[in-house]
Amino acid sequence: MKKINVGIVGFGTIGAGVVQALKSRRALLKEKCGVDIAVSMICDKDIKAKRPVRVSKNTLTRSIGKVLYDPSIDIVVELVGGIHPAKDIVIEALRSGKHVVTANKALLSEYGYDIFSLAGELGLGVGFEASVGGGVPIIRALKEGFVADKIEVIYGIINGTSNFILSKMAEEGMGFDEALKIAQSKGYAERDPKLDVGGGDSCHKLAILALLGFGAAIKPSEIYTEGITGIEACDVTYARELGYSIKLLAIAKRADKGVELRVHPTLIPEAHLLSSVKGVYNAIFVDGDLVGPNLFYGQGAGAKPTSSAVVSDIVTLAKHVASEGKLPKDFPLGAKDARIKKMDDIMTRYYVRFSTIDKPGVLARISGILGKNNISISSVTQKASRAASAVPIIMMTHEARERDMAKALKEIGKLSITKKKPVRIRVES
């Protein structure tokens, strides 16, 4: 039986999980796939710290060269995270003729095009199942399962931290800050939670999904990204009264020319399956022209689910090495000049909350400005005032253009009847 040697770079939580999984399942994987996968070298800056898995001393090195330039190593697994030095490690591994497995969404969303191009030229594979949705096999589904489909739309709840916070807010009526503190105490949020709650992490993953689903190589900086820090407890409550839940959605849609990509808090109908995705769970909804609506659900993070995905990639590449064949094309690289629809031009429905003084004629003023900007209202609810001075007015609109909505809200925000900046949350059905 062919023995495949794997070099691991980065021996943190995920790295230890992957080594643990490969070691404990070596016999199982032999039986399942006919390949013998050995961890032959592990590189980390710190080779002294205690890890939850035991490895022999001569497997550990601080020298990256011992992984990148060891001719016996077939597959390099990059688990360093971040862009530097991960990018150099991945590129140098490919240049040294090694297949690569990585869970690094920041790297792939920014430099995926270059990395996949290089791998393609060299006839090498790059596995990245763990980069989106943890153990959920969504990358495989998009690359292979739905290979014949024209994907129409992808909706992702792909940041567990944000979903945990929004779920807490919905279930227990608490505010963002309080929910964030609980997430931090449970280890679901970093001390600096910006990448998660600010939407950046979802944005990285969306860029990867857009490449697979729409063949579009779009940089994260081009994707409109709004996090959940502005969501207030009252909006969660009002949304529910209207039959909606609020989720941080990563949205990709086929557009006339190119693709529409955005990350923001979104009202979705309570009855939609995505509304049932609670806590740290992730889910990706994909609609293809043949396969129809599909949903994938599972744990989006954590050492074990991530290891499951990383090992699945290692196995796929190990089987390829053992087959001694040429590596078939996996997916198109994506047009580097793919067009992303301008955020100003997108059409969507909106939930808007105005805080106004309690005086006759207020509603007429607001709806007049909306109407003038081509925004038609589908429902209005005037809430009993909580702070004696301001009355919340909740509106749901029909489909309107983002640019028009921004203009209207700016104008309404300046009115003397308006007590606070209007809050708007987009709606998907």
Add this chain to the structure above:
Amino acid sequence: MKKINVGIVGFGTIGAGVVQALKSRRALLKEKCGVDIAVSMICDKDIKAKRPVRVSKNTLTRSIGKVLYDPSIDIVVELVGGIHPAKDIVIEALRSGKHVVTANKALLSEYGYDIFSLAGELGLGVGFEASVGGGVPIIRALKEGFVADKIEVIYGIINGTSNFILSKMAEEGMGFDEALKIAQSKGYAERDPKLDVGGGDSCHKLAILALLGFGAAIKPSEIYTEGITGIEACDVTYARELGYSIKLLAIAKRADKGVELRVHPTLIPEAHLLSSVKGVYNAIFVDGDLVGPNLFYGQGAGAKPTSSAVVSDIVTLAKHVASEGKLPKDFPLGAKDARIKKMDDIMTRYYVRFSTIDKPGVLARISGILGKNNISISSVTQKASRAASAVPIIMMTHEARERDMAKALKEIGKLSITKKKPVRIRVES
């Protein structure tokens, strides 16, 4: 670019869908995967009937040999269905050195072991993504995505017809017969619905899932199978009052020695994601020791979703042919002597409905017999009598042994206070 020739056997609804998809996406697939896939021959008994896709006359044949023995054909797609002559076609295709794609769950559940063994010996591949869950890429997930996982449990809602009927019963309070008629009028149920509503179709699919998830080659005839024909509208209502929905579940669990497999109507908590799976949709819930709980959801039948899955298999095999490598092992064949846990020995919770006369002491008699048989009750509800003569008593039990429950129900059924045979539905949480 390598051209791969595909021969289609069976030009019905699915066959036409597959041909349509391959023809309309030929350029797309070239770009995505670097292979050119051509439909070079289509075999059917009837080559005169009008189909929704146009093919040239010399592509059509009534002679199976023109597919099986044409040396230019790389992949044979069997879409005949049923066991005969599908089995001979698949085996003869493999013997002629051709890879095979099939959607035939009846065939694979009965003869999978033999077919996969033969393919393995010959170094050929058998794709069967469409055999379970239509376009939902569950086969791929189990073979590749979760390759490192020790699967603990699989729950499948894998018969759309039954799920449609149960959904109708739950949403509109109608009885089984009425809901079946609607399913038939919508084309969701056959005129003879036995294979679907009797659980046989789910049983076939469960056997395939058990092979992939647990490496167990178990014949459908060994799997306890109970359909939904005995479900009454009142049970759906009572279940809901207790916080449960009723679904036809295919269940596979890792057991001490071997595997526990069964198909039957099941009470599942309303809050579980599987309860949100309505209408003709399918869903498969998989729990692995690394990846944790995962759910896959989509359309389980229909020409388009099935074509999506069949074409994905064709593409995978076409890429393999183009790679000119050896075919790597896909999954273990499964132990032919795998042990299935005896149904009598399974432990589960139960919902039981008794119809009794309205007299003091009835509850004491019933609970006495249950207690004597080691069954402890977790809740009892006595409903107001509808038919003046019989009073429904609804009990939920703690975990009990199937053998004990059968014995207790038999005894209670014989009591003079019992007006009708007790109804029992198993419960999963």
